[in-house]
Amino acid sequence: MSALGREDCYDYAFADVHEAQVAAMNERLLGRLGRIKVVGFRAKEAGITEIRSLADAVPLLLPHTAYKSYPESFLFAGKWDKLTKWLGTVSAYPTDGVDLTGVTDIDGWVEACGKAGLFVSCSSGTTGKSAMLVASQADFDHICRDSVAAVQWGSSIRAGDMRTPAGPASAVAYTPRNVANGQAMMKAFVDPEAPRFQSGIPPVTIGSLTKMVLLRKAIAEGTARPDEVAAYEEEARTRQEALDRAQEGAVDDIIAKRDKRLYITGMWGALYPFAVKVRERGYSGKDFHPENAIYLGGGLKRAQLPPDYREFVFETFNLQPDYIYQMYGMQELNTGFARCKEGGRYHVPPWVVILPLDKAGDALLDGAGRGQVEGRAAFFDLSLDGRWGGVISGDHVHVDYEPCACGARSPSIRDDIYRYSDIEGDDKIGCAGTVDAYVRGMS
Numbered sequence: 518m519s520a521l522g523r524e525d526c527y528d529y530a531f532a533d534v535h536e537a538q539v540a541a542m543n544e545r546l547l548g549r550l551g552r553i554k555v556v557g558f559r560a561k562e563a564g565i566t567e568i569r570s571l572a573d574a575v576p577l578l579l580p581h582t583a584y585k586s587y588p589e590s591f592l593f594a595g596k597w598d599k600l601t602k603w604l605g606t607v608s609a610y611p612t613d614g615v616d617l618t619g620v621t622d623i624d625g626w627v628e629a630c631g632k633a634g635l636f637v638s639c640s641s642g643t644t645g646k647s648a649m650l651v652a653s654q655a656d657f658d659h660i661c662r663d664s665v666a667a668v669q670w671g672s673s674i675r676a677g678d679m680r681t682p683a684g685p686a687s688a689v690a691y692t693p694r695n696v697a698n699g700q701a702m703m704k705a706f707v708d709p710e711a712p713r714f715q716s717g718i719p720p721v722t723i724g725s726l727t728k729m730v731l732l733r734k735a736i737a738e739g740t741a742r743p744d745e746v747a748a749y750e751e752e753a754r755t756r757q758e759a760l761d762r763a764q765e766g767a768v769d770d771i772i773a774k775r776d777k778r779l780y781i782t783g784m785w786g787a788l789y790p791f792a793v794k795v796r797e798r799g800y801s802g803k804d805f806h807p808e809n810a811i812y813l814g815g816g817l818k819r820a821q822l823p824p825d826y827r828e829f830v831f832e833t834f835n836l837q838p839d840y841i842y843q844m845y846g847m848q849e850l851n852t853g854f855a856r857c858k859e860g861g862r863y864h865v866p867p868w869v870v871i872l873p874l875d876k877a878g879d880a881l882l883d884g885a886g887r888g889q890v891e892g893r894a895a896f897f898d899l900s901l902d903g904r905w906g907g908v909i910s911g912d913h914v915h916v917d918y919e920p921c922a923c924g925a926r927s928p929s930i931r932d933d934i935y936r937y938s939d940i941e942g943d944d945k946i947g948c949a950g951t952v953d954a955y956v957r958g959m960s
Contacts, residue, residue, distance in 0.1 A: 518868050518900065521659075522666040527855075527864040527925040531886050531918050535571075538870045541899050543568040545906060546577065554606045555583065555952065556905050571872060572881045578895050578907040580878065581849050583607060583952050584640075584648035589734070592727055597626045608635060608651045609903050624724035631693060635903070638692035639723045640848050647726055650848055652694060653903035659851050660694065661701035663866075663900070668706070671855030673839040674810045679708040680780035683771040685791035686763035687783065691720035694848070702812065706780050714770040716763035718756070768794045771834075775804050781811040781834060788813075789826045792833035802835035810840040814853070845930060849908040851900045854930065860921035862929035870897040871928050873916045876937070878909045891915045893937070894930070911936050 520526045546568050549556050556577065560566070563576035584607060591600040597620045605612035615633045620626050627637045636657065640648040668674050682703065732749050735741035741749075771779070772795065783791070795801075811834070823829070831841065838858055845863040846853035854863035865871050872895040873882045884890040894914040898906040915931040 520867050521663060524670070526666070526670060526866055527927040529867055530920075530926045531928050534867045535886065538867070538897075538899070539568060539570060539574075541868075542574050542870060542897055542907075545897075545899065549609060549905060552609050553905050555579065559952070571870070571885060574870070574897055574907060575872060575874065575879070575881050575895070578872070578878075578897070578909045579607075579905055580909045580952055581648065581847075581911060584650055584849065585646045586952070587649065589646070589731065592623060592731060595621070597629075600626060601630070604630070604635070604637070604649070604651055607904055609905070610635060610653065622724050623727045624722050627693075627723050636693040637723070638694040638848065639726055647723075647730055648848065650694075651903050652851075655902040656851055656900075657694065657697045659900045659902075660698055663852055664698055665701055665705045667844065667853055667855040668702070668812065668842045671844070671857060672810070672842040674706060674780075674812075674842055676705040678706050678778065678780070678810070679711075680706050680810060681711040681774050681777040682707050682713050682782075683774055683779045684767065684781045684783045685787040686714075686716040686718065686760060686767040687787040691722050702782075706810070711777075712774075714767055716767065718759050718763050764791065764794065767791065768798065771795065772798060772800055772804075775800065776806060778806050779809040779834070781809065781836075783811075784814065785822060785826060785830075788830050789822050792830045795833055800833075802832050805833075805835040807835055807837065808840060809834050809836055811836050811842065813841070813843045814846065845934060847908075847910060847912075849910070850896055850898045852898050856932065857921060857923035857925060857929075859923035860925075860929070861932050862917060862921050862923075863932065864921070864925050864927045864929045866927070868899045870899070871916055871930075872896065873914070874909065885916075887918050889915060889917050889919070894934075911938055913937055 520529075546556070546560070550560060551557065556579075559577050559579070565573055565576060568574050568577070587600060587603045590596070591603065597617050601612050601615050601617065612630075612633070612635060615629050615635065617626070617629055620629050630637050630651070634653065636652045636654070638650050638652065640650070665676060669676065729749075732741060732745060736746060736749075768791065771781075781788075830836070843856040844853040845856065850869070852866060852869050854865055854869075856863050873885050873890045874880060874893045874895050875882060876893055878893050878895065882890045882892050891914065893909065894912040894916075895909040896907070898908075900906070913935050915933060917929050917931060920926045921929055
């Protein structure tokens with residue numbers, strides 16, 4: 518953990534930290550066995566009392582679906598006490614201190630948990646059910662420090678640059694994690710006096726996300742009432758119209774700021790059509806400042822874009838390689854992996870143990886720790902405090918343990934990541950069923 522923020526953070530080989538990582542995972546296990554119920558269940562089921570190797574850690578990893586294992590009836594029926602009990606199965610801290618007085622919806626429940634020091638953020642739920650991820654204040658402190666440090670390692674963007682913010686209008690999920698991280702990034706890289714575009718779009722709260730997911734499910738099952746469907750369609754139409762208006766305003770905003778050193782943020786699905794609109798107004802790279810910077814997080818999220826979408830965005834806003842920061846990460850982890858400029862690989866810091874698994878997520882690949890391997894990505898994030906650090910993702914990755922062209926020696930992940938569910942049509946993790954059943958039973 519002491520490597521956080523150091524220039525040589527990624528200048529280590531797997532062999533340098535292997536023993537320390539195994540010892541640290543074991544320390545985490547011993548400290549969490551009696552605190553996180555689902556970890557105790559996994560350890561007992563696998564007959565593991567200590568971690569002495571990477572392979573020992575594999576049965577203790579949680580499938581990413583574990584954070585979606587709450588019964589949807591808790592949301593439909595407003596069973597906030599039951600949902601709180603469910604949260605207690607995956608939380609490192611007890612949930613019996615959550616005061617549910619006056620809670621009438623999911624947003625109120627999230628607020629009540631936050632008052633008790635349990636900060637719940639939801640995934641977007643683009644594939645259905647939202648994951649509910651609990652974090653502590655220590656987690657947020659780490660996320661904010663790590664994000665700022667990683668940007669400065671992976672690019673020439675620097676704290677104190679005093680940049681002007683700009684970017685596409687989008688409906689971003691309003692969660693405690695997003696708010697904390699966004700504020701840290703703005704504080705580091707943006708001039709507090711610089712004008713910020715206000716889209717006027719109501720924030721997408723956890724409550725509105727959950728409502729949308731549940732209604733989509735009811736529509737698919739044919740159980741939604743006609744008035745519910747009509748209200749949903751009207752709300753969707755109104756939101757889309759508001760987003761369209763806001764997007765035109767965002768285009769006006771970035772054009773007006775084209776002589777400034779910009780700090781652009783966004784995801785590819787929003788950035789590409791945003792760049793198209795700027796081009797339609799007659800502006801391109803020749804009109805923008807040569808030291809513009811961009812922070813890119815997340816994949817395509819199923820957006821259908823042309824093959825040259827990256828180059829098109831970079832050329833539109835005159836973005837040079839030194840000022841382009843890209844990262845790979847997931848909500849289940851505290852840590853994002855910075856993409857280097859020379860090797861085009863995402864580098865893994867020493868406090869995150871990468872565990873490449875077979876497709877079923879049951880076994881560590883034979884080649885783990887040397888050369889190049891490909892398989893399902895799993896991680897143990899040793900920085901996590903509020904929940905268990907071990908997670909099996911839905912991503913297929915190529916892991917490289919050889920030194921990178923950028924000079925960093927850390928394990929890294931090639932920039933050709935895909936989700937099993939997107940390419941192969943399913944995503945069945947071997948341990949998911951038993952973990953989900955256990956968590957449901959406890960709640």
